[in-house]
Amino acid sequence: MSFELTNWLSWSNPVSFWWVFLITVSFINICFWIWTQKYLSAQTTATDYSENNIFIKSVAWLSLLYVLGCAFRSVLPRADVQRICLYDTWMSSVFIGRSIATIAELAFVAQWAIVLNQVSKLVQSKIVEQISKLIFPLIFMAECFSWYAVIRTHYFGNMIEESTWALTYFLILICLINLLPKFKNAFKFVIAISIVCTALYVLFMIQVDVPMYFHRLQVDNLSGKALLSFSEGIHDLQTRWIVTHDIEKWKDEIPWMSLYFSVAVWTSLALCYVPLTKAHLKKYLK
Numbered sequence: 001m002s003f004e005l006t007n008w009l010s011w012s013n014p015v016s017f018w019w020v021f022l023i024t025v026s027f028i029n030i031c032f033w034i035w036t037q038k039y040l041s042a043q044t045t046a047t048d049y050s051e052n053n054i055f056i057k058s059v060a061w062l063s064l065l066y067v068l069g070c071a072f073r074s075v076l077p078r079a080d081v082q083r084i085c086l087y088d089t090w091m092s093s094v095f096i097g098r099s100i101a102t103i104a105e106l107a108f109v110a111q112w113a114i115v116l117n118q119v120s121k122l123v124q125s126k127i128v129e130q131i132s133k134l135i136f137p138l139i140f141m142a143e144c145f146s147w148y149a150v151i152r153t154h155y156f157g158n159m160i161e162e163s164t165w166a167l168t169y170f171l172i173l174i175c176l177i178n179l180l181p182k183f184k185n186a187f188k189f190v191i192a193i194s195i196v197c198t199a200l201y202v203l204f205m206i207q208v209d210v211p212m213y214f215h216r217l218q219v220d221n222l223s224g225k226a227l228l229s230f231s232e233g234i235h236d237l238q239t240r241w242i243v244t245h246d247i248e249k250w251k252d253e254i255p256w257m258s259l260y261f262s263v264a265v266w267t268s269l270a271l272c273y274v275p276l277t278k279a280h281l282k283k284y285l286k
Contacts, residue, residue: 018258022075022077022257025074026070026074026261027071029071029262030068030071032269036272059271059274063107063271063272065103065104066105066111066268069100070104073101073257076091080094080149081149081158083236084241085243086243086245088243092243093238093239094150094238098237108264108268109135109136111268113136114276115271116129116135117129120132127178128179134171135168138168139165141164142160142162145164146161152227154227155217162205162209162213169198169202176191176194179191180195185284187281188284212252
């Protein structure tokens with residue numbers, strides 16, 4: 001493992017600023033999760049959470065998987081299909097990074113599924129309950145396309161993966177809009193803010209992220225790029241990584257990674273605070 005910071009970590013390199021930002025945010029996120037866990041433990045001790053205690057704990061521990069997964073990917077960022085990374089270490093391999101990302105992303109969507117399902121039952125919303133059962137299989141499918149993309153170095157897989165994420169969050173947006181009229185006070189305000197943020201995320205995916213992969217796919221098709229076979233790809237993603245600190249190589253990855261490892265993690269942490277029992281949710285119900 002090679003951590004030769006002095007070779008590239010300087011104020012003159014924009015990638016340095018970005019990496020320090022990722023490290024700082026990840027440290028704060030881990031600290032906040034620890035605080036969240038202590039808060040939830042105190043709440044479950046002081047109050048009767050027994051009816052849905054398993055769901056409250058599950059959401060918190062799933063959040064930890066996402067927080068730690070994003071922290072790992074912040075310390076050792078990489079772009080999968082291009083095989084680029086910041087450090088020359090086997091931990092920068094796409095196989096390691098993609099495996100951790102898969103676990104983290106499935107944990108994140110599982111959080112959403114549990115929260116939406118529990119709230120839908122408490123407010124008796126069939127549409128929210130149905131969507132809550134759909135989003136995990138959708139993201140599981142997205143992960144399969146992501147693995148296809150990184151194995152064969154084919155941006156078509158990324159395009160489908162990101163389109164599926166956009167669709168999933170559009171469905172979550174429908175849930176939030178459906179839930180908004182059912183609540184009041186602070187929780188209604190939180191849902192309203194979530195609607196705005198979710199809509200902006202879907203817009204970002206449609207206008208920036210998906211088109212980026214579509215453009216890369218077109219460039220590869222026009223250049224006649226040869227795709228790796230599955231056997232070649234499996235070997236390649238475990239053994240090849242290209243170390244670069246060139247901003248030109250990273251500039252397209254920085255926007256989505258920065259949002260992913262900050263705002264997305266904050267969303268995961270925020271889901272831990274959603275009241276999942278009727279006793280605690282009823283004071284927000286209309």
